[in-house]
Amino acid sequence: MGKLSLQHVSKSYGSNYVLQDVSFHVDEGEFVSIVGPSGSGKSTLFQLIGGLYAPDNGDIMLDGKRVNNSRGHISYMPQSPALFPWRTILQNVLLSSEIAGQKDSTKAKELIEKAGLGGYEQAYPNQLSGGMKQRVAFIRSLNSPQSIICLDEPFSALDEFTRFEMQEWLLTIWEEYRKSILFITHNIDEALYLSDRILILSEKPASVKKEIIVPFTRPRAEDILLTEQFMKLKREIHHDLRG
Template identity: 60%
Template sequence: MSVLDIQSLTKDFGPQTVLQGLNLHVAEGEFVSLLGPSGSGKSTVFHLIGGLLQPNHGTIYLDGENINGQTGSISYMPQSPSLFPWRTIIENVILGAELFGKPDKEKAKQMLQRAGLGDYIDAYPAELSGGMRQRAAFVRSLLSPQSFICLDEPFSALDEFTRVDMQKWLLSIWEEERPSVLFVTHNIEEAIFLSDRILVLSEKPANVMEEINVTFDRPRSEDVMLTNDFIAMKKQIYQTLRGE
């Protein structure tokens, strides 16, 4: 299990400051969502954690190690599944482990079975629906040797019903594996349904303007979205984002 600790993170792009003095923490086995308006720097945070960008100031620690500018420390799932079309589904999902010389095809087969993809192990991405490709991409992130996962709006391109199904599936798999997750979204309901904690980002230069503990019992069903407490939390976050 991993612990992420970001301290006083600042990132400039030329004259524009995107993040300023950002602090956040993700504990072992915790599911934390970053919620903010479009363009608030959510994906920039991921690029910094993943070592694709260097911060101007501040430090990113993973399990106590400074990983500023260091690639390969986390497992990352982008908005699109990013599956290689010339590799079969099983070849795609073991890719991350393969890069580190640790592919385990038997475990991959078991995970694909749990993901409802057991009949598609030897299929190619073009033969799968969008939701199925997203499930394969998430299995790949779980099979990667890194124990910290960053999920960057992975369901944003899906229709509403498929999206809810994917959220429920993600929670069912996460409940069993319990990796540490930092999840980026701009969907308030999604953040509440999935998370242990929600960090609400301000407009640029972004900082955490509110931290919300989500106390609904796990495992969660979609029925919780219809409760008064859920609706009240959604309203609270909406007002925070609107600056009310």
Template identity: 60%
Template sequence: MLNIQDIDKSFGSLQVIKNLSFEIKEGEFVAIIGPSGSGKSTLFQLIGGISALDKGAILLNSEDIQLKRGIIGYMPQQPCLLPWRTILENVTIVEELQHKPNILQARAWLEKVGLASFEDAYPNALSGGMQQRVSFIRAIVSDKPILCLDEPFSALDEFTRLEMQAWLLSIWEKHRKSILFVTHNIEEALFLADRIIVLTKRPATIKKEIIVPFDRPRSEDIRHTESFHALKQQLFNYLKEEKDDAYVD
């Protein structure tokens, strides 16, 4: 599926990513966590074709996708909905730009996520969680082979965030899209992902990879188990080591 091969990226004299390699399999949900400024958003820019590599390769189904835009589905931290377009028009905008909007598919997805009655409404009529659902549906109806989600719930209050995590998991478990998910929230990564990649401080490379051992489908109950808390503490310690090291240079 997605193969990141020994990539480097610098901006002038600042090296952000160094010798980074990992793979995402078909239908896998992979979370990336790391210290602030460790290059997580830069990685998405490289995968999305916005920025060029200094070294290495990014392959999607064995095809080199460096500097190729429109290949992946992308969901940013903020919903980024156009206020002058209806919810239905916001959902179909990516396909519209590619001259192939699928209105029936968009309506079907809005129905699945409980937003069918809002298709003619404008974004300001929706709550933050509802807007994030629209943003996710916009990414998924573009029918790309992999979705890159960049801290999509970071701006939400805690209750809405937990609700959106459960919602995303229920949608993913039904459709099994390949997802690369960036988050600062360790508990979120553990609850959602099959595998967690821990990045070092800048320049980012892989510190640890952890296979999440919890069975699917998952329920909220796992958050209260001893094994969940033990893994959460282990991941916290990995991140703390990177943060502490940053002050020793």
């Protein structure tokens, strides 16, 4: 499965009100991005969804089950690859499935091959480039048993060319496996190129200010980035973020 729903979620830390009455959903196999001003609570949302903290109000539902303050239900990929330097690439990819008690390495090896990392199974993270490390981190998420993946600005540290290569690669892999993805980014082009829907957060305390349904068909092609429709949506989102 992989259907996530937030229902009227609020969160504060003392007098610091971060989220207020946030409601949205991610359907099974859907790619949804969240954009918002800096400090608007995007990462706090992931902390709540991941069960690190409990919301003050509201419910977080996964496949119809309330998972407030409950861990182990999602796969999370942070901004840095967070690979263990003493584990090989294969061992890093297997980590999430090992935690879940699954020992079969067949799928992990298949993912490594499809990520263009065949031959690197026994290499260590310090032998890989930044983009290669991000591929390992993502396929580790895909190899986990959880049905939804939360990606927190995973390409923000990459140069522009490598970033776009990673976006194309991510779409290719995701379209084959179709896990549900909730994606945080500050990059409007990235959100439009990758997503089915985009959620725009307001200033703190954040709520969902607007939802945009991305009209481009899949599979996505690079040439949509220069279309008038793409530029119009980009200007609209930029205006909403500034307004």
